[in-house]
Amino acid sequence: MTDQSKTPGFYEKRKAVFPKQVDGPFRRFKWVVMAVTLAIYWGTPWIRWDRGPHAPDQAVLVDLANRRFYMFSIEIWPQEFYYIAGLLIMAGIGLFLVTSAVGRAWCGYACPQTVWTDLFQHVERFLDGDRNAQMKLERAPWTLGKLWKRLRKWAVWLGISFLTGGAWIFYFADAPTLQHDFWTGQAHFVAYATTFLLMMTTFILGGFMREQVCIYMCPWPRIQSAMLDEKSLIVTYKHWRGEPRSHGKKRAEEEGEAFGDCIDCLQCVQVCPTGIDIREGPQIGCITCALCIDACDKVMAQIGRPRGLIDYATELDCEKEMRGETPTPVLRTLFRPRTLVYFGIWAGIGLAMLLALGNRTRIALSADADRNPEYVRLSDGAIRNAYLIKLSNMESRPRAMQVTLDGLPGGLMWAEGGTRDQAARTIRFDVSPDQVRKERVYVVAPASGAAREDFSFTLHAIDSPEESAQDEDSFVRPEAGK
């Protein structure tokens, strides 16, 4: 039988991780990314953008109630959702691009889980001290002092979490108004519920789950692992240089043993926010935050060895280095066909969307013919069809528009509520800003003609006639003999 003490159980307790403070270029880069991403997250809803009196003045606003999406000078209607789809595709391709070039950089620097966990860990270090102090506190019995320290930490975490959840709702309503309503208890229940929900998920995921999210919950590590190739820059321990590990050069020299650069100081393990040992090779737990590079470089400097025992390197370069060849220059690695193709697709979609956005008409027309009954014979023998037409004014100012019958000789139309003696080839409608106007329109035409005659409704903006939209339809008559 196997030794039960060595057999892992069905379930595994989370091993607490107490990452040590580290400084270095990558750490400083992480600080910058954190500051920028958090500033974007918290600041964006407060940017104002004047759109005139008929539209909200918030630069970025997802107006779910009115089904409008505002982003600076761009306004997107639900039927234009493909722009959002395009943006998501760009985000996807962008991730392919970044991953194939520099590995899981998203995980390591920009992912909200990483940013907030990092923020929480700084709070932890600020309040409870660095790794060793934290471990000591963890092991200590539950005294009043420990309870106070824990409550203090959780309170700060909850504060950050509250601000995180609270900021989210500002993207969906006018931020200053909502803030006022929020504090005076007048906001919608959904606002409070969303804030609470996101506050608790931030608190739990950032404070307690941390790397468990990356290892067990998130699909991206798997997908990104599949997108890496032998030319992707990933955080690598150069084992041919480090092994065999020594616990002191002098002693190893004295004993005449072979030794590598790794002195097994465990600094790389101690700074790791996911608690892995990078020296075991690439693994799912590695979010490539490169803090181990910072830690190891420091040690290498202290023992007088060149930096980069742990470094961003490609698998191919590692093999080259092992054989003693010079590795490929970083630029050659970054600008290789695969990344260039990704970049091409990414930029192509972006340019196409920009062009489409620049050229889109801000008026639209759709006409649906009544199907029951398809036609009505009038007392003078003429045939009447009815259509539901929808006129969209996608600009935030009132506009006058004109609908014209295009084709259908002898055809005349009038809007519901009017009478047949007002019938004409064109009807003028005023459409309120940012609105769709629905109108039932009767079209009457002589009984002689094809059983199904194609024609179209054409829409023109009166203030700029070159702006137009068209919808094809057909006029139905009773078949001969009926």
Place this chain on the structure above:
Amino acid sequence: MAENKRIDQATGTQTVGHEWDGIEELDTPMPRWWLWTFYASIVFSIGYVIVYPAFPLIHDSSKGLWNWSSRGALEKEIAADAARKAPILSAIAATPIEQLPARPDLMRAAVQGGAAAFRVHCVQCHGSGAAGSKGYPNLNDDDWLWGGDLKAIEYTITYGARNPDVAETHAGMMPAFIRDQMLSPAQVQDAISHVRVISGQEKPSASARRGAQVFADNCAACHGADGKGLRQFGAPNLTDGIWLFGGDRAALQETVGGGRQGVMPAWGHRLDPVTIKMLAAYVHGLGGGEATPAPDAATQTAEATPQGTPATPTTQ
């Protein structure tokens, strides 16, 4: 099998102990928090079972502490909807139907309510698109037997047509000229020729010229000397393009020879006045509704105000 369990060297994880053609499976331990989440969902389900209906019993199911039922939830929604509509309905009830168009909000609500009621009470005869069929008028067109303004439509829905149980019902019928031996078949053929000439379906002929006299003697009393009909008797306009029972010779012979007495039920004692008002608004809005005649314009010609009131002494 269990004896084959071993620790995998590369991962340090135990295998499940079975091998498929050399492929083994790792028995990676689940994170403990996952287990706690599982327990928490069990606890939640206990609460759910206590609070909501859960266990099937012989005739029913357990009620749950909150006494929730999908039927009850629906009833609540219906009651809330009725409460929401109540002020609109009472406003419609308080507004005379000819004044509804002046209140666009009420008119819109009435048309919507009427559409719903139409689907329940009227589609059986008039069809779901209100296009009718042979013998059942098309309500979309601009031809009205008994008047097409809001008030006239409301009256027709309330009292019906040729309804023996209601005194106020629209009366007037097409006699069976052949069956009751009022005219000979030849005379009827001539009258039909005349009708088909004045409705533009045939060219003038000797038969039609003879028929003009037959028409003047037998038909003009109701249909008018010019054949344009008279709404007082529900007598249709014979010069237009709309034929309730068909305008070809065979159909006309059947109509003139055997008579027609299409019946419209009276809804006054089945539906409440608000529903009838809403139905009238809906039917009026189908495309052929006529404007309410101004009260002082009652003496205008029948052409301009085709209204049920016999203001035009042109019948004889």
